[in-house]
Amino acid sequence: MSQDMLMLLVEGLGETFYMVTVSSLVSALFGIPLGVVLVVTGKGHIKENLVFNQTLGAIVNAARSTPFIILMVAIIPFTRIIVGTSIGTNAAIVPLSIAAIPFLARVVESAIKEVDAGLIEAAQSMGASTGQIILKVLIPESMPSIVLGFTLTVISLIGYSAMAGAIGGGGLGDLAIRYGYQRFRADVMLATVVILIAMVQIVQSSGDYFAHRLNKR
């Protein structure tokens, strides 16, 4: 493989890394609170509000059931408003984050639902406020599951980011399509696949490691 090809691969890897990292952080920033809200406004929970909960649930479901490739195209106007363009890595981050937020929210929701109701009750009996219950009981107690859920989200984002390459988002996916597919460069195709697999492995192993470290049960 030529020096130029190698440069392209390194560049692609950098772009993928950038897209995945930024969209992971954005999805955590919005997805985790959204997951918390989905739990606490649910039936019998500390801030029950069923109308709100069901409306939010429906929006989350709608976003989740839209295939990524369609979502990406459908929100182009919104992407333009946010980043000023609909092409490039920065533009790809918008649909990536929007796809990942509801996914992570659901994962966080199910992780927090696992927290024993007895713990909430104990905290209430000590005079804890709603905020304290969320920050000091619900999130710390479900942290290992949240970390695993976040890991899952990052891995999905690696896959989606390759798809984003198809509409000019850059990154390894873009490389694979332009060289591997359109110019029949099997070596480039193979290299991108190997790099993507390695990324997924590293993310999964680190996620498992941190979740295990956090689990005191």
Add this chain to the structure above:
Amino acid sequence: MIMLTELQKVYQGESGPVKALDNVSLEIEQGEIFGIIGKSGAGKSTLIRCINLLERPTAGRVLVDGQDMITLSEGELREARKRMGMIFQHFNLLSARTVLENVAFPLELAGVSRSEREKKVEPLLELVGLTDKRDVYPAQLSGGQKQRVGIARALASEPKVLLCDEATSALDPQTTESILALLKDINNKLGLTIVLITHEMHVIKAICDKVAVIEGGQLVEIGKVFDVFTNPQSATAQDFIKAVVNNKVPDTLAKLLSEVPIVGGNLVMRLSFFGEATNEPFIAGLIRRFAVDVNIISGNIDHLQDIPYGTLLIELSGKDEDIQNALRYMQDLDLRTEVIGYVARHAHVAG
């Protein structure tokens, strides 16, 4: 300290409303260990949870330390709850926190600084005997140790009242004993008012001063433990007491019993005695004064709140007239006597 007035709680269940508490009124004094006993589903948990308003009663009044809990705002209620500790059947410790951090949790909620928290937690760990476990996570503790952490945590905010919801029900008998001893110790040392719910009479017997019996959401009996034990009024209380005091008539004898006197038959009776009477050699007196033979069928002597208490099932044989005189003699003593029935002489040979 705690006054519940005409408390009522109705749950909207799947199949219509469920009356979990029906007009319950009771008063718990400062420094008392107050037991609430009832069968499963009687409404015990609902009742204790109404005290700190984890459950909001449908009607009635809850007064704790002179404060009307029901009219409090959310913020005031949180403050009021900090003056009450609660421990649970399944401990409810935070798994992501060490023993020290669990015990410090109420202080953390109250905004106490880290160094101040450690200072307050150390003596509590010592009190419950867990100083060497301070940096261990709950998963590495036994059930008894977990409950000790629960107790230390409940005491951290220096409450005036400790609410215990089946605190020993998940523990083995020996551990139960040590936890009960710890609660008694805390009650003595700190003068804490303890409300304890259970479905086991031996828990009541071990440490409570007063007991309330509930059944189907209603208060069926309330009184000093000693009085309820020695003279239970309700069928529910009698059932519970049977579980810890064995004074049943053996089946072989029960089959032969007649309720009406049998001429020339033996009298079977139960004696309950407590306090001073236990020290009197009344059986010797009985035999000396009357021409009767006394056969002890079963019996036990125990202590309730340091007062000796016992029951004896005896069979008297002799002439009918002597037996009646002996019966009257015992009824005049400070004994509780209960005639169980009569059996034909020689029909039964007691072991």
